[in-house]
Amino acid sequence: MFDDSAPGTDRPLAGRATFLLSQLGFHVAQTFAARLAPLGIAPNHFGLLMHLERSEGNTQQQLADALGIHRKVMVGLLDELEQRELVERRRHPSDRRAHAIHLTEAARHLLPRARQVADQHEDEILTPLDAGERAELVAVLQRLAEHTGNAAGVHPGLHQPATRSRQPAD
Amino acid sequence: MFDDSAPGTDRPLAGRATFLLSQLGFHVAQTFAARLAPLGIAPNHFGLLMHLERSEGNTQQQLADALGIHRKVMVGLLDELEQRELVERRRHPSDRRAHAIHLTEAARHLLPRARQVADQHEDEILTPLDAGERAELVAVLQRLAEHTGNAAGVHPGLHQPATRSRQPAD
DNA sequence: CTGTTATTGTCCGGTACGGTGACAGTTACT
DNA sequence: AGTAACTGTCACCGTACCGGACAATAACAG
Numbered sequence A, B: 001m002f003d004d005s006a007p008g009t010d011r012p013l014a015g016r017a018t019f020l021l022s023q024l025g026f027h028v029a030q031t032f033a034a035r036l037a038p039l040g041i042a043p044n045h046f047g048l049l050m051h052l053e054r055s056e057g058n059t060q061q062q063l064a065d066a067l068g069i070h071r072k073v074m075v076g077l078l079d080e081l082e083q084r085e086l087v088e089r090r091r092h093p094s095d096r097r098a099h100a101i102h103l104t105e106a107a108r109h110l111l112p113r114a115r116q117v118a119d120q121h122e123d124e125i126l127t128p129l130d131a132g133e134r135a136e137l138v139a140v141l142q143r144l145a146e147h148t149g150n151a152a153g154v155h156p157g158l159h160q161p162a163t164r165s166r167q168p169a170d
Numbered sequence C: 001c002t003g004t005t006a007t008t009g010t011c012c013g014g015t016a017c018g019g020t021g022a023c024a025g026t027t028a029c030t
Numbered sequence D: 001a002g003t004a005a006c007t008g009t010c011a012c013c014g015t016a017c018c019g020g021a022c023a024a025t026a027a028c029a030g
Helices: A017-039 A043-054 A060-067 A071-083 A105-125 A131-148 B017-039 B043-054 B060-067 B071-083 B105-125 B131-148
Strands: A087-091 A099-103 B087-091 B099-103
Touching (some): A043 A060, A099 A105, B043 B071, B043 B105
């Protein structure tokens, strides 16, 4: 595994923070998707549901803006969530061309479980670190994330297929 | 039943290390691909070229094993690199059915530039951190990466697009 | 009030990519 | 020799992304 540990000449990939971030980020996304799969949702669904919790009745356009994605992607996302009966497209009270998106009761039951999954996942990923190190890591990552210019809580890869159908076979 | 979820005040996504890792990892991959694009190669090409530097004359199968990908992916990767005249498929001295992969002179000229791009990229990403914090971050990330079980230096998303030149316009 | 323009949400088609199965050439084993 | 195993390649297929176009509705000018 640690074959290419050539010290000296050029820094190996595993010594670059950028590579580690990309590698870990990918792994985290993969495993989180696998953990979430039994609940019938993908990570992007989870993010959307969490956002919906605080923005009941918003239009699809508002949601798309908030998550930094295109309206078309929101259509697909909501289609999937609606099919799982986690959201409802109701009539918007003041704008009849828009939909007011609401969480269903099922979603309110699902969300705590999903959050628990996320907590377990986080705990597993951070196993090697103690509490202090975890807090410090989060603080550092937040500083880095802030510097990137990405809005807080907005995942730039939300348009991606969200790593679906990757059964926890590995 | 268990109303343990305080509505609206749960830990936001931006407070989870897993989300930050995924978000940052994606952003890093994106921007690195953009930075590497002018050189005519993608991040996975870069990783392969770096590996080839130390394993001249290996077969495609050996390379695929080392990078943790399938032989078929290696075919495509080498096709692209060969088209850019960065690698050569020579006759394997002892096994006539296999190819011996070698870097070209152009690749030896390109690699230092690519490494420089990677250094600049790393420096930009880590701008908010001082030298001590950077070293500590790398150390922590290495511990986490080791715990995931992924081989060091092997990017689990090597099969993914990761290659597309996403304009940093957004 | 009427007509024009902008917005919302949806659908459709082209395009590219990842993943799978089969295939020729070569080697290794009996 | 003859057969099994391996390497590298190709062709196929299902799927996801991206663009434009569209109906319905709203907002606004005159």
